[in-house]
Amino acid sequence: MPDLFTHFALGYYISKLNVFAGLGSVFVLGNILPDLFTRAMGILFSFLGLSSVFGMFFLFTHTPFGLVFFVYLLSFFFEEEIRFKVFITMLLGSFLHLFLDTMQGSFYYSLDFLFFPFSFQTFSLNLFYYNDTTYIAPFLLIFFLIGEYREYRIKKADNAV
Amino acid sequence: MLIISCMGIYIDLEVEKRQVTIERCLENPDFNGKVIEVTATLLNKNSEVYRANSSKKDFNLFSKIDLPLNEKIKILGTCRGKQGVDFIKFERFGGLRILKVSISLLGFILCVYVFLRKFQIRLNRFSIFKLK
Numbered sequence: 001m002p003d004l005f006t007h008f009a010l011g012y013y014i015s016k017l018n019v020f021a022g023l024g025s026v027f028v029l030g031n032i033l034p035d036l037f038t039r040a041m042g043i044l045f046s047f048l049g050l051s052s053v054f055g056m057f058f059l060f061t062h063t064p065f066g067l068v069f070f071v072y073l074l075s076f077f078f079e080e081e082i083r084f085k086v087f088i089t090m091l092l093g094s095f096l097h098l099f100l101d102t103m104q105g106s107f108y109y110s111l112d113f114l115f116f117p118f119s120f121q122t123f124s125l126n127l128f129y130y131n132d133t134t135y136i137a138p139f140l141l142i143f144f145l146i147g148e149y150r151e152y153r154i155k156k157a158d159n160a161v
Numbered sequence: 162m163l164i165i166s167c168m169g170i171y172i173d174l175e176v177e178k179r180q181v182t183i184e185r186c187l188e189n190p191d192f193n194g195k196v197i198e199v200t201a202t203l204l205n206k207n208s209e210v211y212r213a214n215s216s217k218k219d220f221n222l223f224s225k226i227d228l229p230l231n232e233k234i235k236i237l238g239t240c241r242g243k244q245g246v247d248f249i250k251f252e253r254f255g256g257l258r259i260l261k262v263s264i265s266l267l268g269f270i271l272c273v274y275v276f277l278r279k280f281q282i283r284l285n286r287f288s289i290f291k292l293k
Contacts, residue, residue: 003261005268012275022292025279032272077289137264144271 002104002133007031007097009140014096016147023082023089030071030093034061037070062101063116067094103127 011031015024038061045057060066071094075087102112103125114123280290 003268004265005271008268008272012271015275022279025276028272029276032268036269076287079288079291082292083288134261134264141267 002100002128003137004032004035005137006133006140007035007100009137009144010100011093011096012144012147015093020089021085023085026078026086026089027093027096030090031097033071033074033090033094034067034097037061058111059113059116062098062111063113064095064098065116067091067098070094 008028008031011028015027017024020027038058041057041061061070068091071091072087075083075090078086098112098114102114102123104127112123113120115121279293281293282289283291
């Protein structure tokens with residue numbers, strides 16, 4: 001899996017599209033959500049000696065099927081009026097996360113069970129390796145800062161009017 | 162902060178996993194008792210071939226591969242059995258681990274920042290997040 005910043009940055013750029021109607025930040029959150037919970041739970045389970053349980057948790061947060069349930073549960077933490085939109089937006093964000101993971105090559109075997117529970121066949125495009133995203137991180141950061149500056153300018157102009 | 166700490170430790174575990182993977186390569190029944198070869202291509206250097214006896218779990222192999230490891234060198238290699246089957250690819254970075262932890266942390270912090278810009282937190286309600 002690429003690092004969290006790469007996931008965040010890609011989600012951030014796409015969240016700037018108008019289709020998200022103010023819920024772009026939910027899309028960004030959905031983008032890092034699978035790794036955030038998998039990593040935290042991975043450490044917790046390994047300390048408890050429950051690695052097999054962690055495997056099930058991984059299927060819960062890193063498969064399209066599992067993510068539907070996971071994101072559905074999380075959407076209840078949002079207001080009822082926007083809950084459905086949050087669910088769809090966050091789900092799209094987390095699917096983008098899986099898509100980026102799928103592009104990465106694996107050392108031993110791929111863990112992208114895209115067709116779970118219908119098949120345990122894994123799928124990987126092998127376009128880059130784990131550490132390769134480190135090289136593009138500075139460029140992603142520059143684009144992020146430009147985006148933020150543009151937003152700041154627009155907000156400032158709006159306030160002036 | 163707990164999650165952030167967990168992320169850092171997890172990245173360390175990722176490296177551990179790779180070492181375990183190479184061990185599994187040696188322990189694989191297909192290679193049992195055979196001499197296997199690991200071809201390692203160092204950045205800016207020529208390819209080097211290391212040989213290890215799988216039945217003896219020749220861990221010297223790892224120390225040989227680890228020797229040139231420092232913050233600037235990357236090893237990308239293939240482990241081959243006698244049948245010539247590609248079995249494993251691995252790569253190791255030395256001091257980049259701290260950098261990777263920092264980059265991941267940055268991603269996490271920026272995500273929280275972008276999220277909290279749009280949402281406010283209400284801890285007294287079950288629907289915690291409310292649009293600002």
